[in-house]
Amino acid sequence: MSDATVKPKIAISACLMGAEVRFNGGHKQSDLCSRTLTEYFDFVPVCPEVAIGLGIPRQPIRLVGDAGQPEAVGTTQSDLNVTRPLAEYGEKMAAELNDICGYIFMQKSPSCGLERVKVYHANGAPVDGGGRGIYAQAFCARHPDLPVEEAGRLNDPVLRENFLTRVFAYSDWQQLRRDGLTRRALIDFHSRYKYLLMAHHPVQYKTLGNLLGNMGHTDPEELGPRYFSELMAALKQCATRRTHSNVLQHLSGYLKRVISAEDKQEMQHVIGQYRHGIVPLVVPLTLLKHYFRQHPDPYIAQQVYLQPHPEKLSLRNAI
Template sequence: MNSPQIPLRDKPKLGISACLLGNEVRYNGGHKESRLCNRTLNEYFDFVPVCPEVAIGLGIPREPIRLVGDPAAPRAVGTVRREMDVSAPLAAYGERMAGELSDICGYIFMQQSPSCGLERVKVYQDGGRPSEAKGRGLFAQAFCARHPDLPVEEDGRLNDPVLRENFITRVFAYAEWQQLLQDGLTPKALLGFHSRYKYLLMASDPQQYKTLGRLLGNLHQHDLRELAPRYFSELMAALKKCATRRTHSNVLQHLSGYFKQALSSTDKQEMQQLISQYRNGVVPLVVPMTLLKHHLRRNPDAYLAQQSYLQPHPENLSLRNAL
């Protein structure tokens, strides 16, 4: 249980704003290197760097651009030469790259960028003041519209351990689904995938866990080609919800129940104590998880062993140590 139970044939590919990898592509000739991406995540992912502003022909260095007008449909123009409007080229490049990067499993965008920012990007009004409502970078907007299920996140938000763990969990789920599609989707394969993600789904969205279970309970009544994309979209939306100490504790209780016949009263008491300590914020998630895996090694259970919840991402990333 030191790696995802379903081995991926290749490292998942991630699109990424090129400046986050240290590429000197920003308007001032600089970069915004992310130590997390460039020195930690690069061991587990193949990055595909993209700088839409350079790609559409803006130089390095260059006049900065910013969003102006309606926050719901802003334009990207020069900060000095307002007549330099690059809105259409940025949107067109987003559409193009959405088609070309069909094999990526996630995307890390540069925050607050008028081309790449996912949210909270300043949109300036007449007089030079930003509006209260925020916008979205035009490249990111066009790209994400074509890939609504793709895990996306901004670099700055990845400094939050909960958001970081959630994003990387979704990336590996996405990668596993893409591999499943490549191998040929069958009703049995779909049910097996859902079975693996049962407890991860329960931790993220208990209500959707029940809904998707009912959906697949009537699998024989549906066209698999129509049902599978709907199932996956709803799964990815559910996994985007960050699990809480309460929902994690609920899942840990379910999993510990599999050992109720095998454990001594002392072992059961220890397990319950650690779950309680985790729920109350005394210890991180990795503590009760480690004990649970210890009991699973001593009391093998095939159904539990294949649960993605136990190891949804490489153990060496230590993502659950901070949860």
Template sequence: MLDANGHPLKLGISACLLGAEVRYNGGHKESRLCSQVLAEHFEFVAVCPEMAIGLGTPREAIRLVGEPDAPRAVGSRHPELDHSEKLYNFGQRMAAELDDLCGYIFMQKSPSCGLERVKVYQANGYPVEGGGRGLYASAFCRARPDLPVEEDGRLNDPVLRENFLTRVFAYAEWQRLLANGLSRRAITDFHARYKYQLMANNPLQYKALGQLLGNLGQHDPAELGPRYFSQLMAALARCATRGTHSNVLQHLCGYLKNALSPAEKQELNHLIEQYRNGIVPLVVPLTLLKHHFRHHPDHYIARQAYLQPHPENLSLRNAI
């Protein structure tokens, strides 16, 4: 998928994850998943907030101190060196400037870029349980709450990786919709397209979103659209399970009930049960289902994002 201007989708990323030697010790934390696999599909916008605010390399490491919800970023050897305001302000600035991103991959455990469980030290010298969020990441995410974000380490989990990239492409599709003009018809068509993806990720929120759009005719699309999309992105952030995927697969089978032979139905149901029980990956029953829909097309199902929420050559469903 390309963006509204016909360019590859852009992802923000912590520069060290692409191999840039910008860390405090002059090193990097290259993620081959990012630099070699995802780089073939996305245009990365690399940012190192610590370098950007004037901290050279190598440099004194910084760490978070104080309250977990509002920590300060100070020098690890010289705590009087407080970089908090610069990091936070830079995060706000980048959130405004990088308005064409469709997602962001942050460096885990970083006092500037970590999304969660970053060590926050107390006066007694020990980190508080649960940790906090890096200051740059905190400011960026607060300004762009709907943007799909993830940490590099979590992307090694196939389920989390597939979930993140599903959200990235949904976000990009919504941006294309906005570029073409937000209308009641566009919103309802978008929701219809994401029906089964929502059912897989968050069945309850799918119903809530349907109720929200039930009164769409009484609301200005420019007011309701952003509210709908925020709730959609929150719903998609919840990972689908084998159970919810299996439920969606069975729903899709219903559209083929008059087209398949008893033997074909039995084979399809058998593969869905094998998937539900963890014997085969999602791609197995899904491939057979797509095969049947190619022979027995259904206009409504052909529009469903669930069947292909991300490029097939990413092979994201081969491991879940």
């Protein structure tokens, strides 16, 4: 981030921040969001059900009908149908929250759940696979590139690291847009993200390189959004020990002329340990950074892969 004083903004289901807005008057406070992450992000709490005028407490709502286009109706009064107000509020907030870099939704919620939310047939039987909350569906349709995740899935260290990597990439792109999208800026941006992209999606790493390599006289304002959409889709694929190890090998190649045979052997040993699940990613990375501090390389120094999020978050200690 070019301006360290401005924290990226993340929208979040208000109940996850401890607001007592659930149908039963309770909350679903997430310690990760309300304690750990508040140091790094400005959270924007939203509760669509309260916003459209449903009280606290209130009768719960549920999704009924076709999983692709369900209706949100009251569980005790089926004549209460809030499908349209929830969808319209989703569209309204999507227009207002155009400076956020991510959204954390409450799982299983008929308004906010992202996937596998229970949907019922008219006879009360559950629909296979479930669906997506009405508000979340309307919001996400207008921000297809925005990193979104459900709070429950953030308990998984790989998914947590992946989501926050994408949030910071989104923030980085917003800064680029503010500074002005030139061809040079686009190529520099891609250059910094090369190894991160290689770790997440080796095929798209090549595709996006070719896209920019063949830019020619294409207007960056036209190419930029397409490039960024493809980058965000690629980063959504979680990196694996195998793809991380491949990137670590590439990076260690930049040291082959400057470190001793003994140090090279140690580097290979540690990358092998990581690949086989013996040590977390932070171990080979720390060793690499140590050597690059002794033997600086300007190209490697600018790589986002080495530090895609604040070190103090320790996200790579558990993957």
